[in-house]
Structure formats: structure tokens, C-alpha cells
Amino acid sequence: MDIFRIQGGRPISGTVRVSGAKNAALPLMSATLLTEQPIRFVGAPTRLVDVQTMGRLLVSLGTEFTERRGGELVLTTPNVEETTAAYDLVRTMRASVLVLGPLLARCGQARVSMPGGCAIGSRPVDLHLKAMEALGARIDVEAGYVVARTPPGGLVGGRVVFEKITVGGTENALTAAALAKGETVIENAAREPEIVALAQLLRTMGVEIEGEGTHRILVQGQDRLEGCRFEVPPDRIEAGTLMCAGAIGRGSLTLTNCPVAHLEALVEKLREADCRVHTGSLSSEGIGELTIEAPFRPRAVDVMTGEYPGFPTDMQAQLMAVMSVAQGRSMMTERIFENRYLHASELIRMGADIHLEGRTATVRGVERLSGAPVTASDLRASASLVLAGLVAQGETVVRRIYHLDRGYENLEIKLTKLGAMVSRESE
Numbered sequence: 001m002d003i004f005r006i007q008g009g010r011p012i013s014g015t016v017r018v019s020g021a022k023n024a025a026l027p028l029m030s031a032t033l034l035t036e037q038p039i040r041f042v043g044a045p046t047r048l049v050d051v052q053t054m055g056r057l058l059v060s061l062g063t064e065f066t067e068r069r070g071g072e073l074v075l076t077t078p079n080v081e082e083t084t085a086a087y088d089l090v091r092t093m094r095a096s097v098l099v100l101g102p103l104l105a106r107c108g109q110a111r112v113s114m115p116g117g118c119a120i121g122s123r124p125v126d127l128h129l130k131a132m133e134a135l136g137a138r139i140d141v142e143a144g145y146v147v148a149r150t151p152p153g154g155l156v157g158g159r160v161v162f163e164k165i166t167v168g169g170t171e172n173a174l175t176a177a178a179l180a181k182g183e184t185v186i187e188n189a190a191r192e193p194e195i196v197a198l199a200q201l202l203r204t205m206g207v208e209i210e211g212e213g214t215h216r217i218l219v220q221g222q223d224r225l226e227g228c229r230f231e232v233p234p235d236r237i238e239a240g241t242l243m244c245a246g247a248i249g250r251g252s253l254t255l256t257n258c259p260v261a262h263l264e265a266l267v268e269k270l271r272e273a274d275c276r277v278h279t280g281s282l283s284s285e286g287i288g289e290l291t292i293e294a295p296f297r298p299r300a301v302d303v304m305t306g307e308y309p310g311f312p313t314d315m316q317a318q319l320m321a322v323m324s325v326a327q328g329r330s331m332m333t334e335r336i337f338e339n340r341y342l343h344a345s346e347l348i349r350m351g352a353d354i355h356l357e358g359r360t361a362t363v364r365g366v367e368r369l370s371g372a373p374v375t376a377s378d379l380r381a382s383a384s385l386v387l388a389g390l391v392a393q394g395e396t397v398v399r400r401i402y403h404l405d406r407g408y409e410n411l412e413i414k415l416t417k418l419g420a421m422v423s424r425e426s427e
């Protein structure tokens, strides 16, 4: 198993390019099951373990998977040969459940292992299943698998009303509706940029869609969808994590290919924390250059996670690392997942002053953290420990880096380029 060895206390400065977004790439890849024609992705984060896992899952279902240099992926599924997403793959990556909608829509049946719990909470899929039922599917749970079947003529457009906003549930509803007969209305849909990217891909494949990025999405299902070329948007969470490295590392850091338009909540918080954030000229999608300068110790800010455009739950752990060394007291409230503070106990081992009560963490900034051996528990928690290691005195060893490899491409190389001392070693 790999570890990161970090020598803390070096200023973070320089320029790095943001990679393609994991959370966009996984639903985009699963949507390729909807057509027999090739879909070519550019700018995909092909090095991520989660992208490779999704590739293996699709191959197990009949997809031809070709990876080319420079983040290009070509996925073609002439025939779906298997409609079961097996436990072994789903267990390692929850996003595997995103093949449910496409399989059901194209083949009229799907058997997907129930993803079960994970370190950050129970994470049920009941809302995904209700959405499939609203389009006419019959759902049974047998031996740990969701078994879904359509009526003889396939899925029929319908009204999907989510009682709670769910990103994955909205993604499954969109892909299922793409090949359903007639119109589907998705109410209380998630508004995340990853939903917008998926809707854009489906539109390029020939689906009529309106309203992505709002709480009400209309989909006109089609009989057949086309292949296309599609650009994966840059990763707002990787960008945010690097911005936090700039904030904690007291330097001046420039990100290129940065999805600035998707980072408003974080930019606002970092500015409130006394960081200077400026942007260069942006593309029509709001992508471009962003610079963060943090000449002073950051000031404590309060934050509450929420659905987009609120503060992302995927940035809570990294901001907590920044708040651990801020001036003053920060109240952080996690509203999306009930158990997403596993990094707090490790930060405390590095000298952070954090008190947890239910969904709220009170972080009193300390002057300095000290390096320590720590263990990562999930993807974003690992990132927060690496950030803390950048500023801690002495050496930090982060174990279980495999969590980090699920969602960050070459993080140690990017941080080294920015002046940090981070090395990967095999234990």
C-alpha cells in the first residue's frame, strides 16, 4: 500500500492545470451504455482509479474501452452482453449504481448490487429506485441486488418527484428518461455542474432536454441515440483542494483550466478568510485562470455544506484543514452526510483543536500543526490530511493513499511542482 511522506512548512507557489472532473466523468461514462455508437471523451481524468473501475464495470457489461494518450477515452457498446453490475465492482465504487438507468432503458432489465454503506454514512439508493418506478419499472431486491425490469414496451416517460435532492438519483433519472417513451419531468432535481454536463452529453447524443441546472428538468425520450465527441469539464473539487493548498501554504498559486464559475461558494469563503482570489478571462462556460494569494494567516469563517450552489460537502474536509490553522473560531456544519468528520480525529492528532457535536464541528485555529503519522479514511478526508501535512512542522506520513488515488490525478506531482515536499512510497 502506498503512503505519502510530507515535509511541512514550505510555501506553495506556482501554476498547475486542473484535470477533468471525476464526478462528471463517471456518469458520463455510464451514459455511453445508451447507444451502440462510439462516444469519444476528451479531457477525461483517465489515471483515476474510479475512472478505471468504471471502465472495468462497463467492459464487464459489453463495452469496448479504448484509452488514448492525453485524456482521451473511446467507449462503444455494440451490444449489452450482461445486465448485472456485480458486487465486487459496486462495493469498491458507489458510482457503479449509475449504470442502473442506462441498462434499464436500453435492455429493459438490470441487476445492480446494492451499494450499501461507506465510511461517510449509510447512503441509501431508495430515491434512485423510486425514480425508476415512476418511469414504469418494477423493482425487487433479491440477494443483495436491485433487480429492475421494465414493462414489455420499455420505460415510459413520467413524473419523477425527488423528496430530497440527490445528485446520483437525478443522474439515473436522466439516463433512464433518455430512452423512455415520451416526456419525463424531473422535479426537485439536483443542480450540480455534473448534472449539467450529463444533460449536455445526452443532448449531443440526440435527447431533447430543457432545464438542466434548475430544479425542473424536462426530457423527451428518443428511440435511438447517436455517438459523439464530448469534453469532460475540469474538476471543481480538485481545483478547490488546490486553492486550499494555496490558502494553507501562504503562497501565490495559479490554476489553469479552472472551472471558476462552479467555485463561487468556495471563493466567497476564502475571500472572507482574507485570501485574495482573482480570475483571468474566462470561456463562455466560465473556465479559465484563477489565482489565490494568501500572504497572511487565514481568518476563521463559518461554513455549512449544502446542495449546489451551496458549499460542497466534498470541500468540507479540506476547508477544515485550512480552518485548523486559521485565526479565530470556525463553526462547520455538515448537512449532506451524517458521518463525514472522520478526518477530524486525525487532524486533532496533528495538534488541531476540533470539537465535534452531531453535525457541527467547532474548529479553533492553532498557530501550528505538528507532523504525525495519520490514516486516510475516505477520498476527501485524505486530501485534508495532505493539506494539513503541507503546513505542519516536521514530517507527516499519510497512510491509505489509495483513497486519494480514486479521485486525484498525480496530486503529489502537482504539489511538488508548487514547491511542496511530498513523496509517494510503497509501504
Ligand code: UD1
Binding pocket: 023, 122, 123, 124, 125, 126, 127, 128, 129, 164, 165, 166, 167, 168, 169, 190, 192, 306, 307, 308, 312, 313, 314, 336, 337
Ligand atoms: C453526494 C453529493 C455530491 C458529491 C458526492 C460524493 C450533494 C447533494 N451530493 O452525491 O455533491 O460529489 O456525494 O461525495 O452534495 N439519499 C437518500 N436516498 C437516495 C439517495 C440519496 O436518502 O436514494 C441521501 C443521501 O444519503 C444524502 C443526500 O440524499 O444524505 C444526498 O445524496 P446524493 O446527492 O444522492 O449523493 P451522491 O450522489 O453520492
